[in-house]
Amino acid sequence: MTCRRPTDGFARCWQCNRHHREFGAELADDVVSISLAPKEKQLARVLSQYKNSQSEHVKRKFTNELACVLAAFLAQHHPCLNEFDVVTVVPSSQGRTPPLVDVLGRRISLTRGRFAETLVTRSSNTREMRPDHYEVIVDVRGKSVLLIDDTWTTGASLQSAAVALNRAGAARVVGLVIGRHLDEPAPATAIPFEWTVCSLCQQG
């Protein structure tokens, strides 16, 4: 499993390794991240401003850009996507509907038919693992679930949601994130971005 953070040859970065030691098989079975998002680079800015900008125009524009990235990625990885019964998102803090709900549930035709909001949370997004704060609100028993989030920082939000889904009986949970946030510039050893390969096809 990879979050794409360069690890100097180790199997996992230290954060993923810590989650793994504590939660093991309850974590997402795999994590696919479309791109690295180093701080202050364009993608990191888009990922932050599409939700937080003061300007509705900027929010709309950046949401459209991210919708295009997701649509292009999912179109390319249609066969990988077909392994999933349910497409869902990591919920954001109480009361706010993540913009990805509209993107995946209405705008992208490949995901529209199998999209469901499967989770609610009682806490704001967290840097610590808190599976108990996520409640599964639809029956996911035996289902294969693609769990999508915009940004991976520590992975704690997505992995907490994945543990909740697994505990609710999901057969398989795979995380997909648009940007893997990095506090440092992307190192030369980073896996280059490739539209044609995701970690699901690589395993196939």
Ligand SMILES: [Zn+2]
């Ligand atoms: Zn990692």
Ligand SMILES: [Zn+2]
């Ligand atoms: Zn693929």
